[in-house]
Amino acid sequence: MKRVLRLSNYLFKSLVRDGSNLFWLLAFPCILLVIMMLIFSPLYEPKNITFNLTLISYGGTFSEIIERVFNEVSSGENKIFQLEKFPGSGGNLKEGLERLKNKKTDLVLEIPEDFDARMLNWFMMKNMGITPPTPTINVYSLKHQAASQSAYVIVKNIFQKLELEFLKGMGYQMEIIPVKTEIVGTEDTFSYIDFIYPGMVIFTVFMTGLFGIGVDMTWLKEKGIMRRINVTGLANSEFIISYIISRFYLIILQIALITIIAKFIFKTNVNPFAPAFILYTLLTILCLSSLGFFIAAISKTTNSANAISQVLNFPLQFLGGLYFPLINVPWVIRWIVIINPITYLTSGIRDSLGIMKSPYPDIVTLLVPVFWTVFFLFFTVKRFGKEEF
Amino acid sequence: MKVIWKLFLSTVKTFYRDKMTFFFTLIFPFTLVIIFGFVFGVGSSGEESKLSVGVLSSDNRLYDVVNSIEGVDARDFDSTESIRQAILQGKIDAGVIYNSEEMKLMLNFTTMQRDPLSRMLGDTITDSILKSDIKIDKIIDLKLTSIDPGRTVTTDLGYMIPGVVALTIFNGGMFSMISLFGDYRKRGILKRFGVTPLRPYQFILGMISGRFVVTISSATLVLMLSQFIFKVNFNINWFLYLISVSTSILGMMAFGILLSEIFTEPAVASEMGSLFMTVMMFFSGIYFPLEFLPGYLRKIGSILPLAYVAQSIRIATGVETGSSIFVLTVSLIMTMVFSVLVFVSGSKAFRSD
Numbered sequence A: 001m002k003r004v005l006r007l008s009n010y011l012f013k014s015l016v017r018d019g020s021n022l023f024w025l026l027a028f029p030c031i032l033l034v035i036m037m038l039i040f041s042p043l044y045e046p047k048n049i050t051f052n053l054t055l056i057s058y059g060g061t062f063s064e065i066i067e068r069v070f071n072e073v074s075s076g077e078n079k080i081f082q083l084e085k086f087p088g089s090g091g092n093l094k095e096g097l098e099r100l101k102n103k104k105t106d107l108v109l110e111i112p113e114d115f116d117a118r119m120l121n122w123f124m125m126k127n128m129g130i131t132p133p134t135p136t137i138n139v140y141s142l143k144h145q146a147a148s149q150s151a152y153v154i155v156k157n158i159f160q161k162l163e164l165e166f167l168k169g170m171g172y173q174m175e176i177i178p179v180k181t182e183i184v185g186t187e188d189t190f191s192y193i194d195f196i197y198p199g200m201v202i203f204t205v206f207m208t209g210l211f212g213i214g215v216d217m218t219w220l221k222e223k224g225i226m227r228r229i230n231v232t233g234l235a236n237s238e239f240i241i242s243y244i245i246s247r248f249y250l251i252i253l254q255i256a257l258i259t260i261i262a263k264f265i266f267k268t269n270v271n272p273f274a275p276a277f278i279l280y281t282l283l284t285i286l287c288l289s290s291l292g293f294f295i296a297a298i299s300k301t302t303n304s305a306n307a308i309s310q311v312l313n314f315p316l317q318f319l320g321g322l323y324f325p326l327i328n329v330p331w332v333i334r335w336i337v338i339i340n341p342i343t344y345l346t347s348g349i350r351d352s353l354g355i356m357k358s359p360y361p362d363i364v365t366l367l368v369p370v371f372w373t374v375f376f377l378f379f380t381v382k383r384f385g386k387e388e389f
Numbered sequence B: 001m002k003v004i005w006k007l008f009l010s011t012v013k014t015f016y017r018d019k020m021t022f023f024f025t026l027i028f029p030f031t032l033v034i035i036f037g038f039v040f041g042v043g044s045s046g047e048e049s050k051l052s053v054g055v056l057s058s059d060n061r062l063y064d065v066v067n068s069i070e071g072v073d074a075r076d077f078d079s080t081e082s083i084r085q086a087i088l089q090g091k092i093d094a095g096v097i098y099n100s101e102e103m104k105l106m107l108n109f110t111t112m113q114r115d116p117l118s119r120m121l122g123d124t125i126t127d128s129i130l131k132s133d134i135k136i137d138k139i140i141d142l143k144l145t146s147i148d149p150g151r152t153v154t155t156d157l158g159y160m161i162p163g164v165v166a167l168t169i170f171n172g173g174m175f176s177m178i179s180l181f182g183d184y185r186k187r188g189i190l191k192r193f194g195v196t197p198l199r200p201y202q203f204i205l206g207m208i209s210g211r212f213v214v215t216i217s218s219a220t221l222v223l224m225l226s227q228f229i230f231k232v233n234f235n236i237n238w239f240l241y242l243i244s245v246s247t248s249i250l251g252m253m254a255f256g257i258l259l260s261e262i263f264t265e266p267a268v269a270s271e272m273g274s275l276f277m278t279v280m281m282f283f284s285g286i287y288f289p290l291e292f293l294p295g296y297l298r299k300i301g302s303i304l305p306l307a308y309v310a311q312s313i314r315i316a317t318g319v320e321t322g323s324s325i326f327v328l329t330v331s332l333i334m335t336m337v338f339s340v341l342v343f344v345s346g347s348k349a350f351r352s353d
Helices: A002-017 A019-044 A061-073 A090-101 A115-127 A146-169 A192-222 A225-230 A236-265 A275-298 A302-318 A331-339 A341-352 A362-386 B002-017 B019-039 B061-068 B080-088 B109-114 B118-133 B156-186 B189-194 B200-230 B238-262 B266-283 B295-303 B305-316 B324-352
Strands: A051-057 A081-087 A107-111 A136-142 A179-183 B051-057 B072-076 B094-098 B103-107 B141-147
Touching: A002 A019, A002 A236, A019 A192, A019 A236, A019 B266, A051 A061, A051 A090, A051 A146, A061 A081, A061 A107, A061 A115, A061 A146, A081 A090, A090 A107, A090 A136, A090 B141, A107 A146, A115 A136, A136 A146, A146 B118, A146 B141, A179 B118, A192 A225, A192 A236, A192 A275, A192 A302, A192 A341, A225 A236, A236 A275, A275 A302, A275 A341, A275 A362, A302 B019, A331 B019, A341 A362, B002 B019, B002 B200, B019 B156, B019 B200, B051 B061, B051 B080, B051 B118, B061 B072, B061 B094, B061 B118, B080 B094, B080 B103, B094 B118, B103 B109, B103 B118, B109 B118, B156 B189, B156 B200, B156 B238, B156 B266, B156 B305, B189 B200, B200 B238, B200 B324, B238 B266, B238 B305, B238 B324, B266 B295, B295 B305, B305 B324
Parallel strands: A051 A081, A051 A107, A136 B141, A179 B103, B051 B072, B051 B094
Antiparallel strands: A107 A136, B094 B103
């Protein structure tokens, strides 16, 4: 036992002394967590966003009311729009559209020349009980630009509120209906860090499985190091146990680093000592380490192990729900989501922590990773049993 | 000339034999197009997808009100739980429950991801209910015209693909120079060539031209394959395309040379290259919108070279409007930086060995 522990300490030290391992297995997951937080958290909690809006107006009573509303939402610290106003003319519209195409503005709003007359007409006819034609305001947005599309959604919302104000002015009694929003399957205190943190824990174990075990073990095989160890009197089983323990040390270090960043920099509410979290983390370690041994078993050279790991890396990572949920993706890629053990590990870990409800039953989130673990280990033992080290 | 030609041919062969370079230059960018394309709902059909909303109310009007909203498709449900389950399983994007006093909007997590402002749907529905109470549909009609930013009409996926071509160029150009100026130097290959009649400029020219042709073919292959598989439209100005792609390759090669100069250990240079690739992939606006990011991050995105390469290729493929002067200026800067760095580093590499 003593020599197993001594060997595992040596294997761990030699692993972390290698700059490449240090970068990919320890530093990179932390960097990726920071990048993911910066990119995705504003998508779920949009704040302090200002869109550029160009308003072209020919003037008039109603046009001025609209202008006043847009002036209001375009001032102050939390302004929604950076507003630029131009008097109505064909030339100004052309210039506005040119600015839109060049992405200097996100949306162009043109209040036409006859807008006031049409509005007056609408109110008069409505008072007479006739259904009048609705006055039109032209809105120009730019395709493929999220800012332009979002600016349009906000403008549409502002006009809906404005219409209600006009109707109230006409004497209609209207009580605003309160709206409660629920993001299904999540806690009320949901934040993106709570969602991403367990995902990043799985990611670090996944990286260790693919590269820290799969590629590394193949290298040991290829270079004949295992054969050399064999002649020292150390049994193969002792070496494998030492190897597993050394990777376990690494995974603990990786999880500790990710946890420190998530807890102290991004303030996650997740309790890393919750029994469910620990249980699923252990299942993850078992399943994804087995995947690493499986890769080592089927690869003859380090190069092919590296290629297999790279090919598996991105599809399994992105289609395992680590960074974003994948509940309604098309069938073209859904089959990868379904057979991917990471899908069930991420769903299970998040569900057990109350972060997000799993679309799969609890038993499935446990059994699928267990099935893959058994499959990987069975195949690995069979393959390694035939090989002469 | 014959020597350069031989080196050129061997470089091309090496590329197709090296699984990793082949993977990162061709397969990787394409895999990401497929994954992000489908996950973030970037359609290849060009038709806008409708938001599927489950409706539960004692008030029969709600179904019609929700259905009348632009871009929304209503579906009837008989219980809150069935709506919740349908959302969880991804069968619908959102759900509304109305009891004449308040409205509950239930959103799917992915819906928020695709449209961060989907939370406003609740307000839209309640405003429509209030207006339907007094039998008024709308007072003001907002007539939306969506303008194509380029010379050609293309889908969101078509707009994304030139960015993927830029990523192919970045990977191909940068990693090839890290291997030439870092790995070859470290393994003493340059030293061995030093004792042959081969002149340093012949070696560098042969290697660079080989990598150059391989990268330009890969980039064009990604463009053509995407056009074929996803049926997207481009209006390629071949003159601008070849200028922008060629000079971008040189620019990205310059970036690789710079990394090899700063990080003399090739493995470190390669890791730094991968790190830059990750940063640029996320922050140059190719796959993810940058509009919702804080101002300082958008500024970082705007100084990344990949953002300029992607814009040049978008202009050249006709999916974005821009002046030829922009493309030519970017091209000139890329070529100048490359020329200076390849001259300084090339002579240094051979002199030191």
